[in-house]
Amino acid sequence: MATLSHLRALEAESIHIIREVVAQFQRPCLLYSIGKDSSVLLRLAQKAFYPGKIPFPLLHIDTTYEYPEMIEFRDRYTREIGAELLVYTNQEAVAAGANPYDLGTSKCCHQLRTRALVDGLKHYGFDAALGGARRDEEKSRAKERVFSLRDAHGQWDPKNQRPELWSLYNGHINKGESVRVFPLSNWTEFDVWQYIHEDSIPLVPLYFAEPREVVVREGSLIPVQPNVKFLPGEVSETQVCRMRSLGCTPCTGAIRSQADSVLTIIDELKEFKRSERENRVIDHDQDGSMELKKREGYF
Amino acid sequence: MAAVLNVPTVLPLHSFLAQQGDRDLLRFSTAGSVDDGKSTLIGRLLHDAGGAFEDQIAAVKASKINRAGEGKVDFSLLTDGLKAEREQGITIDVAYRYFATPRRKFIIADTPGHEEYTRNMATGASTCEAAVVLVDVRHGPTDQSRRHARIARLLGIRHVIVAVNKMDLVGWSETAFRKVVNAFEGAYHVPISALEGDNVVAQSAHMPWYRGPALLDLLETLPVGQEAQTAFRLPVQLVIRPDARFRGFAGQIAGGRVRVGDMVTALPSGREAQVTRIVTYDGDLAEAVAPMSVTLVLDREIDLSRGAMIVSGDKPESARRIHAQAVAMQHEGLVEGREYLLRHTAQVVPARLIKGSLPMNGIGEVELEITKPLYFDPYTFNRSTGAFVLIDRLSNNTVGAGMIDRAARAPRRVSAARQAAAWLRKAADKLEQFSDGAGI
Numbered sequence: 001m002a003t004l005s006h007l008r009a010l011e012a013e014s015i016h017i018i019r020e021v022v023a024q025f026q027r028p029c030l031l032y033s034i035g036k037d038s039s040v041l042l043r044l045a046q047k048a049f050y051p052g053k054i055p056f057p058l059l060h061i062d063t064t065y066e067y068p069e070m071i072e073f074r075d076r077y078t079r080e081i082g083a084e085l086l087v088y089t090n091q092e093a094v095a096a097g098a099n100p101y102d103l104g105t106s107k108c109c110h111q112l113r114t115r116a117l118v119d120g121l122k123h124y125g126f127d128a129a130l131g132g133a134r135r136d137e138e139k140s141r142a143k144e145r146v147f148s149l150r151d152a153h154g155q156w157d158p159k160n161q162r163p164e165l166w167s168l169y170n171g172h173i174n175k176g177e178s179v180r181v182f183p184l185s186n187w188t189e190f191d192v193w194q195y196i197h198e199d200s201i202p203l204v205p206l207y208f209a210e211p212r213e214v215v216v217r218e219g220s221l222i223p224v225q226p227n228v229k230f231l232p233g234e235v236s237e238t239q240v241c242r243m244r245s246l247g248c249t250p251c252t253g254a255i256r257s258q259a260d261s262v263l264t265i266i267d268e269l270k271e272f273k274r275s276e277r278e279n280r281v282i283d284h285d286q287d288g289s290m291e292l293k294k295r296e297g298y299f
Numbered sequence: 300m301a302a303v304l305n306v307p308t309v310l311p312l313h314s315f316l317a318q319q320g321d322r323d324l325l326r327f328s329t330a331g332s333v334d335d336g337k338s339t340l341i342g343r344l345l346h347d348a349g350g351a352f353e354d355q356i357a358a359v360k361a362s363k364i365n366r367a368g369e370g371k372v373d374f375s376l377l378t379d380g381l382k383a384e385r386e387q388g389i390t391i392d393v394a395y396r397y398f399a400t401p402r403r404k405f406i407i408a409d410t411p412g413h414e415e416y417t418r419n420m421a422t423g424a425s426t427c428e429a430a431v432v433l434v435d436v437r438h439g440p441t442d443q444s445r446r447h448a449r450i451a452r453l454l455g456i457r458h459v460i461v462a463v464n465k466m467d468l469v470g471w472s473e474t475a476f477r478k479v480v481n482a483f484e485g486a487y488h489v490p491i492s493a494l495e496g497d498n499v500v501a502q503s504a505h506m507p508w509y510r511g512p513a514l515l516d517l518l519e520t521l522p523v524g525q526e527a528q529t530a531f532r533l534p535v536q537l538v539i540r541p542d543a544r545f546r547g548f549a550g551q552i553a554g555g556r557v558r559v560g561d562m563v564t565a566l567p568s569g570r571e572a573q574v575t576r577i578v579t580y581d582g583d584l585a586e587a588v589a590p591m592s593v594t595l596v597l598d599r600e601i602d603l604s605r606g607a608m609i610v611s612g613d614k615p616e617s618a619r620r621i622h623a624q625a626v627a628m629q630h631e632g633l634v635e636g637r638e639y640l641l642r643h644t645a646q647v648v649p650a651r652l653i654k655g656s657l658p659m660n661g662i663g664e665v666e667l668e669i670t671k672p673l674y675f676d677p678y679t680f681n682r683s684t685g686a687f688v689l690i691d692r693l694s695n696n697t698v699g700a701g702m703i704d705r706a707a708r709a710p711r712r713v714s715a716a717r718q719a720a721a722w723l724r725k726a727a728d729k730l731e732q733f734s735d736g737a738g739i
Contacts, residue, residue, distance in 0.1 A: 003523055003524030004323070004324075004524070005322060006403075006404040009324050010324070012591050012592040013551075013592075016551040016592050019536045019537050019549055019550075022537060023536055047580035048549070048592070049537075049549075050539075050578065050594070051539070051545055052541035136396075136397050139394070142395050142396065143393070158383075159383060159392075162697045163419070163422045163700065165421060165422055165688055165697075165700045166426060166686045167551070167683070168642050168643075168687070170690055170695070173695060174695060186406055188397045199581075
């Protein structure tokens with residue numbers, strides 16, 4: 001046992017971070033989005049406190065535009081591992097009929113994700129929220145600290161981040177402030193898949209290829225769901241495809257792929273030349289789009 | 300050249316995965332300005348080793364901003380992720396980038412070079428085992444490259460690699476290269492052309508006089524994982540006790556290794572115990588090594604909570620007064636006489652700066668007095684147990700970072716000692732409010 005493999009070194013770092021959160025905060029939670037990164041984060045949380053149970057609740061921000069498979073998986077899996085699950089929705093926006101077609105993706109996302117997240121954290125009084133974001137996802141994320149301070153309005157100030165040296169994380173906050181914590185900061189998409197393979201982590205079936213009814217919209221394959229509207233001239237077709245990352249039904253495209261298992265996905269990933277968030281409409285609707293959303297409190 | 304680094308597609312998947320599993324991890328920092336060619340270098344490493352994606356490169360090409368010159372790709376836009384950075388053409392905060400070769404995985408901490416953002420440079424360099432300092436061969440070392448090298452050495456980075464760039468612009472001249480080597484100390488010097496790719500991923504045909512490795516070759520072969528060679532240290536983060544039958548001490552091993560059956564010492568109590576189990580979710584282990592996160596079970600009930608340390612082998616030092624190299628990281632600097640919260644391993648203790656004020660971005664020697672004895676190793680022996688940060692009690696911001704080199708002598712003058720004793724009593728009374736939650 002000379003040196004740890006890179007994946008086990010990343011695992012050790014993540015577990016250390018998760019334990020620090022429990023030690024340093026009064027009321028932490030884990031933001032559970034049901035996606036592959038959340039699934040890895042959840043497993044790491046199980047490992048951090050084993051043989052004890054995860055000592056904080058999971059919080060899912062339900063936009064009401066989630067795929068039914070995701071909700072089914074969420075309820076079954078969290079029950080199976082005995083985790084406490086909380087679900088929060090911006091009911092006001094939903095009642096007012098918020099949707100990406102009338103509001104535009106940017107405003108819709110602000111209402112149903114950003115607003116809901118900031119309100120949800122406040123509603124339950126969480127002072128720290130663990131999230132599965134990774135620095136390799138997007139260039140403003142590449143700049144973020146592991147312990148990322150948010151002011152009383154849940155906002156991020158990228159030009160004034162706390163120094164964060166070694167593995168000494170500063171969780172000291174004033175009343176009203178909170179911290180977002182990213183234990184997977186240094187993981188890449190590839191690392192996540194390799195870990196899912198090595199540790200046999202269960203995933204939502206949407207990640208695996210099968211024939212699905214889709215509409216082709218600006219090069220993206222949007223799976224047909226009851227709440228996905230057809231634009232003029234659009235017709236549905238059947239394509240063998242899978243989701244590379246999961247978001248709301250109208251705003252996350254599938255990719256053409258035959259990969260129907262973790263191993264075949266890894267095989268496919270070796271050949272990929274395009275980044276995983278390319279199919280996320282919200283990242284591209286304005287210049288510096290993710291940074292703006294994060295400043296406002298987006299996860 | 301690029302094809303050498305790409306994972307061979309003919310490799311069967313199972314052997315590909317086995318190879319993935321064997322690779323270790325090297326973190327290295329880079330610093331410098333666009334003018335030194337830093338972004339071009341990173342861009343080339345990412346691009347040639349497959350760490351950048353086509354759509355990201357396309358977005359860079361489509362950007363309104365381009366400082367690389369017409370027809371060239373401005374790779375700095377790949378790493379300068381903040382709007383303010385792209386607009387001003389400077390790096391403000393550290394950006395992390397990732398790439399891999401068949402031999403190793405890499406994390407690049409791309410740090411700012413401006414003095415104003417020294418804290419961000421230190422943030423990026425603190426976890427690195429190597430630093431690539433860029434120097435333009437035509438101009439020699441700049442303030443930024445000197446600062447980067449200085450901070451890298453201060454932070455205990457053994458492998459400072461001086462990449463002497465733009466060799467193409469001096470006709471691949473060995474004399475020009477030697478001039479930089481003589482002017483600027485480093486563990487390694489590599490003559491490169493980031494723009495043309497010479498000595499970046501493959502040996503250059505233009506510089507037969509250079510017999511050393513190409514930059515990537517060097518990064519792939521530097522030794523890593525030396526924290527496993529030191530004496531055993533486990534700072535206790537949490538006590539895990541799901542029921543009356545189980546009591547385990549959870550933490551990340553900060554040095555050395557531990558085996559079931561080892562006798563260990565709990566600090567500060569000094570009580571000894573035997574390790575009966577090394578518990579992980581994936582099953583018990585017979586042995587664990589730094590930097591693994593584990594949970595230890597001991598054979599007898601001893602007083603151990605968050606902030607304590609389990610050790611074996613050479614004992615760490617213990618002192619109430621410590622001497623350290625420190626960096627001041629906020630506008631107010633570090634002020635002699637002021638009280639801070641000192642975060643060290645898994646504990647937070649009030650500490651007073653008794654010697655050595657520093658202005659913002661200042662680096663220098665300081666002495667601190669702590670309310671209770673601190674167990675530490677000199678930073679040069681162990682980066683985890685020798686490092687601390689200082690936190691301002693009002694703003695909660697991290698205002699300083701330090702590397703302990705030794706225990707400091709006790710105050711000579713009686714009056715000073717009395718003052719210190721009175722302060723320690725007062726501070727100890729307040730200690731309780733800073734103690735983190737002890738267990739779950």
